[in-house]
Amino acid sequence: MNSPARIATIFRREFAAYFTSPLAGIFLVIYLFMSAVLTFQMGGLYERGQADLRPFFQVQPWLDLFLVPALSMRLWAEDRRTGTIELLLTLPFSVRDLVLGKFLAAWAFACVALALTAPLWITVAWLGSPDHGTILVGYIASALMAGTFLAIGAFLSAFTKNQVIAFVLSGVACFLLMVIGFPMLLDFVSGWLPRTAVEAIAAMSVLTHFESMMRGVLDGRDVLYFVSVSAAFLFLNGIVVEWKKAE
């Protein structure tokens, strides 16, 4: 059996695992409900009188902050708590197969949730004539951002046997990765840091890249940012699994 087939085996098991507990249902309901409430109430989708999904995309980073760690927290912590990590690592899988299979399962689930918001797109398309390209790029950005947060969450989940700890650590890490791009914070440090350093900090922020994509600009550098941060954390994830497996 080759590596893609092995990854597919892990993917199936992990994807199905979301649906064996109430987690999948609770997650989808909360995500869709919150998306709608925030988009219409806070974002004022109707009141703005513009046919776009800007208010919807604007709240995605904040929703992801709370919801994505709920998807990633169990990825490794659960296997370490129950001892199934020993089973997985002595079956004919490589650590890379496991890391990718688990990550892709969580990401696929997040993408399903995102796809279920399609009625919003249909609504604005029905009410006006939005720029579909911009909306598509917004969805791509949302999927990439969720993937990045999931990679960070999976990495942190490998450190602990406790899902709650994994959840909190992931939430904090993703929050930090967002706020380093805040104008408020950047103004604060720009007083005593050189300009290039401030720009470098801003360039590391998820928000900087997400917001430029949200405006409909499909820039290779933004995509590269999300892909490379995800890849880096998945690589580290494999190292932590090897390091912590027997504890």
Added chain:
Amino acid sequence: MKELIAARGLRKSFGSFEAVRGIDLIVPAGQVLGFLGPNGAGKSTTMRMLTGFLEPTAGTVTLDGIPLADEPIAAKRTFGYLPEGAPAYGDMRVEEFLNFVARARGYVGADARSRVDRSIERLHLEPYRRQLVDTLSKGYKRRTGLAQAILHDPPILVLDEPTDGLDPNQKHEVRELIRRLGDDRAVVLSTHILEEVEAVCTRAVIINEGRVVFDGTPKALDAKAAANVTSNRLDHVFRMLTTSDIGGAPRTKAASR
């Protein structure tokens, strides 16, 4: 006989603690090896190195001719492994869990189904196949772990306390199964129960503080007890080899001199 398991010079340190201090284990087909030792002697650590869960600090493992360190995936196909505590996915039904393992072993479709069915039949799990693993009693959970280990008919079986938590009837059944499997395979099983070694094993290896202190047939083990010991002779020998309770014990310090 063909060497199915060949472990040479295995050592494992955790920080400054040396759990396994040089163990050689050559197991040919047709041998059921009982792996004994007090708690913390290094049994599970050794088995984890045989199955590739832990990398040895020093030494090599070759399984059915395949070097584990160089070709881990190929080597992992040669054995079935029941880890300590028989871990399994609690949120899956018995047959779903076995199906996952079958897929992991490369079986799909009808092949996977027949493997799973055969494994369920061999461990008498039929009435429980639709039950969630989490709701199984300890004994049936252990059987599910065994069903997973023998699913692909591997030439090598590594079983960490396969009969722990089973009632006497279940113990008897599992021992019969292991004996049958041992006819043409290499089986390594760890246990705390010395009568089990007499009942199923063709070879007994006792380790203490990370070293082999006895390696021979169960009969030879029995013969080490003094003639005046009439009951629990094996327990007596075990204590003699692994503690300083009884005179003449080769304590580690004495043995390493």
